[in-house]
Structure formats: C-alpha cells, structure tokens
Amino acid sequence: MADQKKVTRAEQKALRPIQILDAAFEEFVKCGFAGTRIEDIADRVGVTKGTVYVYFETKEQLFEAMINHFSVPFQELLGIVGAFSGKAADRLMAILSLLYEQIAEDRTTRELVRLVIAEGQRFPELIDRHHDEFIAPIIAKIDALLLEGMASGEFREIPVEFSEIVVAPILTTTVLRLIFDDRRVPTPNKEAFLRTYFDLLFNGLLAKPH
Amino acid sequence: MADQKKVTRAEQKALRPIQILDAAFEEFVKCGFAGTRIEDIADRVGVTKGTVYVYFETKEQLFEAMINHFSVPFQELLGIVGAFSGKAADRLMAILSLLYEQIAEDRTTRELVRLVIAEGQRFPELIDRHHDEFIAPIIAKIDALLLEGMASGEFREIPVEFSEIVVAPILTTTVLRLIFDDRRVPTPNKEAFLRTYFDLLFNGLLAKPH
Amino acid sequence: MADQKKVTRAEQKALRPIQILDAAFEEFVKCGFAGTRIEDIADRVGVTKGTVYVYFETKEQLFEAMINHFSVPFQELLGIVGAFSGKAADRLMAILSLLYEQIAEDRTTRELVRLVIAEGQRFPELIDRHHDEFIAPIIAKIDALLLEGMASGEFREIPVEFSEIVVAPILTTTVLRLIFDDRRVPTPNKEAFLRTYFDLLFNGLLAKPH
Amino acid sequence: MADQKKVTRAEQKALRPIQILDAAFEEFVKCGFAGTRIEDIADRVGVTKGTVYVYFETKEQLFEAMINHFSVPFQELLGIVGAFSGKAADRLMAILSLLYEQIAEDRTTRELVRLVIAEGQRFPELIDRHHDEFIAPIIAKIDALLLEGMASGEFREIPVEFSEIVVAPILTTTVLRLIFDDRRVPTPNKEAFLRTYFDLLFNGLLAKPH
DNA sequence: GATGAATGAGCTTTCATTCAT
DNA sequence: CATGAATGAAAGCTCATTCAT
Known part of the structure; x- marks a missing residue:
C-alpha cells in the first residue's frame, strides 16, 4: 500500500x-x-x-x-520454435500449437491481423516489414520441417510452394473469430480443435487413402 | 448530333x-x-x-x-452445388473448386471479405445477414457432405463441428492475397494449388497413416 | 428597381x-x-x-x-507613362506625380507595400514576381528618362545606378504613412509636397550650386 | 573540473x-x-x-x-550629432552619413524597421514611443539645420514641413534592401551612393537651375 | 533557476449533407 | 434529375502558457 x-x-x-x-x-x-x-x-x-x-x-x-x-512478442516465438527436437511430425505439431495460441487465441494478435487486412493499403511499408519479420520466417520454418520430413520418409511428397495450406486452419479460425466476434461462430475448444486439425492434416479425410 | x-x-x-x-x-x-x-x-x-x-x-x-x-452472385453458387451427384469426395472437390473460384480468385468477393473484416464492427446487422445467407449455408453443405461420406464409410470419422478446417485453405489464400496484394505472395496456379490442397485434405501428410 | x-x-x-x-x-x-x-x-x-x-x-x-x-492596376500606369511627351524634366515630373498618387496616396497600394515588407520572406517567389513586374519597369523608365535628359544636356551627369534616389520621397512618404497611420505624421498636401519635392530634386538645396 | x-x-x-x-x-x-x-x-x-x-x-x-x-544604440547617435560644427551643408552631410550607416547599413536597425512596419498595428504604444524617441528628434535635428542654413543664406528657402524628403534616400534604400534582401537590389557601395545622394540633394538634377 | 509534461483554447482544413436553381 | 454553393460540425494539429519537480 x-x-x-x-x-x-x-x-x-x-x-x-x-x-x-x-x-x-x-x-x-x-x-x-x-x-x-x-x-x-x-x-x-x-x-x-x-x-x-x-x-x-x-x-x-x-x-x-x-x-x-504490439508486434514484438512474435519474435520470441520463433526463437522457442528453433529449440524443438524430435520427429518432424511432432515438431510440426508443436509449432502449429504455438501458432494457434499466438495467432488464433490471442486477442491482440488477432486484432492486429484485422488491422493489417483493413489498413494495409494505407501503410504498405508496414505490411512489407511484417511479412519479412513474421510471415516469411514462419513459412520458412514450416517449409524446412516439411522438407526434412519428406527427406526422412516421414512425410509424403508434396509441393512445398503451398505450405500455407498446412497453417490455413489457424488463419481461418482467426479470421472467422474476427468477423463473427464470438456471436455466431463459437470460440472453439482448443484441444478438440487441434486434435481434429492434426488428425486431418496427418491422416487425411479418406478412410482408405488412394 | x-x-x-x-x-x-x-x-x-x-x-x-x-x-x-x-x-x-x-x-x-x-x-x-x-x-x-x-x-x-x-x-x-x-x-x-x-x-x-x-x-x-x-x-x-x-x-x-x-x-x-455485390453479394448477390453467391446465391446462384449454392444452387449449382445442390445439383451435383457422385461420390462424396468428388462432390466435395467440386464444391471446394467452386468456392476457390468464387472466393479466392474473384477479386470482388475477395475485397468483400476485406470490407467484412474491416468494417464489420460498424455494420453488425450486415455481418449477421451475411452469415445467415452465405457462410451458414456453405458450412451446412460441407457438413452434410462430410456426414454423408462418413455414413457411407467413404470418410473417416471426424467431428463435424470443425468443418471450417476443410475450407480453410480457400479462406487463407483469399486473406493472404488481400494482405500482400500479389507483391510478396504470388498468385497461385489454380490447378497446382487445388491438387496439393485436395491431396493433403484426403490423404494427409504422413507417408504411413497411423 | x-x-x-x-x-x-x-x-x-x-x-x-x-x-x-x-x-x-x-x-x-x-x-x-x-x-x-x-x-x-x-x-x-x-x-x-x-x-x-x-x-x-x-x-x-x-x-x-x-x-x-490587388496588384493589377499598376500595369495600366506603365502604359499611360509611355505616352507622355515633352521635355525630360516635364515627363519625369509627370511620372513621379503619377507614382505619388498610385503608391503614396492610394491606400491599397500602400498596404500592399506593407504586406510585401512584412510577409516577403514567407513568399519569396511572389516578391520576385513583383519586382519583375512592377519595380523593375518603373526603375527602367526613370533610368531611361535620366539618360535621355543627360544626353540632351537638360540634366547634369549623375550615375544612373542610384536612380532610386529620385523616387525616394515617394516610397518614404508611403512607408511613414504606413508606420504612423496618420496619427503622428499628417497626410501631406499633395500639391505642396510635390512642389517641394520637385524643387529640391531639380534645383537642389544650395543657394549657389558649386 | x-x-x-x-x-x-x-x-x-x-x-x-x-x-x-x-x-x-x-x-x-x-x-x-x-x-x-x-x-x-x-x-x-x-x-x-x-x-x-x-x-x-x-x-x-x-x-x-x-x-x-535593440532600439538603444540610436540615442547615442543623437548625442554625437549635437557636437558637430562647421557649415550647415557639412553638418547635414555628416548627419546623413551617420543615419545611412545606422539605418540603411546596419542589419539590426533595418530589421527593426521591418518589424515596426509589419507589427506596428498590434503595438501602437510601442510605435508611438519610437516616434517620440527616434524619429521626432532626427526630424527636429534636420529641420533645425535646414532653418539655420536658410537663415544664413547657405540654403535656398524650402518649406520645412517636408524635411523627410531630405532623408528619403536613406529610408528608401533601407526598405528596398528589406524587400529584396540583396537578391535583386544589390547592396550599394556606400561612398558612391552618398556622393550621388549629396550631389543631387545639394545641386539638383538640372544642368541650369531656374 | 530550469525543466518539460500537460493543458486547452484555437486554428486550419475536411466533408457529409442540404437545397435553391 | 443534376448541380454545386454553402453549411456546420467535427477532426487533426499547434502553441502559448502553467506548474510540479
């Protein structure tokens, strides 16, 4: 006192x-x-x-x-991610979990995404810097993991140029929450969401793969 | 004259x-x-x-x-989709292809997404109506197809509450193009993108599924 | 009506x-x-x-x-002046009389002079244009008349580079009226002022010239 | 330290x-x-x-x-001037030379003139005091000298009410330098300027006076 | 004395909106 | 219908001035 x-x-x-x-x-x-x-x-x-x-x-x-x-915290994340070890799939899951928490679940980051979409045209240099500092390193990390997993035979061969597909559920959840603000689209339960996300990502939708 | x-x-x-x-x-x-x-x-x-x-x-x-x-054209899409027939996977691909063209590749829809994200707070009724007329029917369609595929044994069992994961790559591509406006994120080639998208969606990333 | x-x-x-x-x-x-x-x-x-x-x-x-x-009217004056004829001294007096009326006695021009002095630093191009359009032509006219009068033997030889001395009483009266605004420096009687001005200009102050 | x-x-x-x-x-x-x-x-x-x-x-x-x-120095000038002796014409020249140096050539005084012209309306008491302390004594001095010269037969008879005509070239040069700031109106050479000024002032422009 | 954070009144400028033509 | 002059309510920004430290 x-x-x-x-x-x-x-x-x-x-x-x-x-x-x-x-x-x-x-x-x-x-x-x-x-x-x-x-x-x-x-x-x-x-x-x-x-x-x-x-x-x-x-x-x-x-x-x-x-x-x-408000953009600062992201940088730490990329540091953390570098330290992981284990199978490629496990490390990929670890990264995606972190991204989910940092982007989809964190109100600040989520609203930053809104501002980037809404005001990006007025502040192009800002957007470019964001890309270079946040988006590009994340994508690079994912790409590296995918390549590693494919090299070791853990992953199937897929073209790495579309690796944003791998993180798409995270950005999509983020954007839906931005748009519907918990009114129509209920905040998903994290564990359940990630379980479904990872299940689909790794095993796919088909009962018997081609 | x-x-x-x-x-x-x-x-x-x-x-x-x-x-x-x-x-x-x-x-x-x-x-x-x-x-x-x-x-x-x-x-x-x-x-x-x-x-x-x-x-x-x-x-x-x-x-x-x-x-x-500018929201009108979507309604026709939902009509078209209803007429498809065939295996669940094929119909899902047909729908997703249409959505990709209508949302990610169509500049008008894409920019509409920007406006919905940017100005949604100021026009809540508008957003709500949009949800009811556009988002909900699409999600419902996807959900129905997933349930049908699961019932017939074509798809594995996944919780239908997260069906936005299935369409996530489409919204994600849309949003990335909105943000980076073809400067940093090149416009993807449609066929290549959809091939990778569908391959991952149906077969997953792992070489040998659990 | x-x-x-x-x-x-x-x-x-x-x-x-x-x-x-x-x-x-x-x-x-x-x-x-x-x-x-x-x-x-x-x-x-x-x-x-x-x-x-x-x-x-x-x-x-x-x-x-x-x-x-408000700068426009000056241009007409320069036209009028060109039409005069007679002895150089008479034409010089005619010009100076006109300048006196247009600069010293005309409130608008007088206040324009104030603004040019006060705000000139903020609007340099404006000042430059003023010089080229108003000051320079007047000085040129006076110079020409002086040279003509000297050539014909009507005037004594004086260096033409200081011809502003000839018009100085006009600008000085203008400035004094600007400063003292008819409070301390009474508005001079035009005829009396010009008589004294011209007498001094042509004959000088000394009783017996050197 | x-x-x-x-x-x-x-x-x-x-x-x-x-x-x-x-x-x-x-x-x-x-x-x-x-x-x-x-x-x-x-x-x-x-x-x-x-x-x-x-x-x-x-x-x-x-x-x-x-x-x-910044107005102070002027007062000394008036003291100096009081001490001069000799013919009226010589004393007049001495005064005018001093005024030229103090007003036209001294940047500080020159800019003070600008401020008096520009801001005088906002500070009328200031202007009035200036008149009483600086302008009036100078004019009085000139007037006294003119009257003395006329009394002694050195000068011709001219109406003393317009004695500002005698100092006009000094104020005019000052103002022109304020306006054109040495860009268009070159700083005159002091000796040459005063020579012409005094020649005209005392002898006039005409070759043969009336 | 010196500071500089804070104020608040006021200024230039903008722009959605109106309405007489 | 179309115009565009005019409005007036802000909004961004400035700056003389104050005062606790």
Missing part, C-alpha cells in the same frame, strides 16, 4: 507512451484508422488531445508505433 | 445507381468506410456529390447497398 | 471570390498572414469558414491570390 | 535574458510576431520553453522587450 500509491514524474513519463499505445490499439481496432479520433484515445488515457501529440507527431506515426509495439 | 448518344435518358437513369455502386465499391475497398469521400465516388462516375444523394440517402446506406449489390 | 434587387446564383458565384479577396485584403493588412483567421475573413463576407475553402484551397493560396488581385 | 566553466552561474544568469532577446530578434524578424514560436526562440538559446517564461511573462512582453533592447 505504501509503495504503490504515488507514481513519480519519471515513472509517469515512461508510462505515458505505453498507455497511449494501449489506448490507441483499442480505438484503432474498434474504429479503424480513419474512423478513430485522437481525442477518444486521449480520453481513454485520461489526458487531453495535446498530450498525445507530445509523444507522437501524427496520427499516422501513432498508428505505426502502435503496430510495432 | 442527335444520334450520338447511344444511351437514352431513361437508360441513363436506370444505370446511374449501378454506376454509383460500382464506384462506391472501388473507393470503399481502397479507403475503407470512414476514409472514403462521397465526392471521390461521384468523381469516378463523372457526376457531382449531389447526384449521389439523389440515389442514396446517406454514406451508410450507400455502403450497405453496395455490399448487398 | 427590377434588375438590381435579387442577385442571381450565377452573379453571386462570380462575386464571391472577389468579396473574399476584398475581405482577405482587409484582414491580412490588419493582422498579417499568420495573425489572420480564415473565420474573420468569412465573417466579413457573411459566409462560413467552409465557403472560403470552396474558392481557395489554403490560406497561403488565398494570400497569394489576394496579392495578385 | 572546477575551472572549465568560463562563465559562472551568476554570469550565466545575467546573460540569459540577453541571449533570449537576441534569439527573439532573429525569430521575430524571420517569422513575424504571430508566426514565431516561443519554442524556436528557446531552441536557439539551447534552453526549453519554460525558461523563456522565467524571464518574460508573455510573448507580447518578450516582443516589446526585444524591440526596446
């Missing part, structure tokens, strides 16, 4: 940009870039419009800073 | 709303709802702002009318 | 930009470029801010358009 | 207001009163906005203090 009451100036200053970025995230997610008012972001933080401009020069820069701020 | 107008007044009048809807589609897709200016839509048609208001009372109504206008 | 009462739309439209330019002149003169509010200009015309922006894209463009609008 | 600061705290403190006034001069000259930002003045000094407010209560007061600060 004693050490938490008063925030010092210095602490406050370090906090402000993050508070603003958090508020910006909520507003941009709710209204999109053009539909968001700086004043609403400020209100959320409990400051005035002017204060937002103390930390971010323009609405555009605030948007980009916000995207960058 | 008298005959140079191929389009009569009456035809012109009937054409106007459609021209406006076309223009509205392009602008809303490019800039989103909030970012689009009525004047830019008017400019595209070659009329003035006032004319747009002759046909549509507000920007909101124009947006909704535009979404409805 | 019949033709003056109501201003038609078309007339109004043709009038508006001029009304706005007039109002802009008064406000820019009173408060300078940065100190002027578009709303005050609009109020003066009896319209709203938005209307000003129907006719002029930015405050900067409005300012430039205003300067151009 | 202790002696590296050449400027002590106390000296620094005494220096600050003057540094601020210097910086204010440059910024006000460049952007005018309304166009100048306190922050730009502070940046020039290397302090923050707040510091400016330690020394000057408002932007208005800073402006006035700055004008007063």
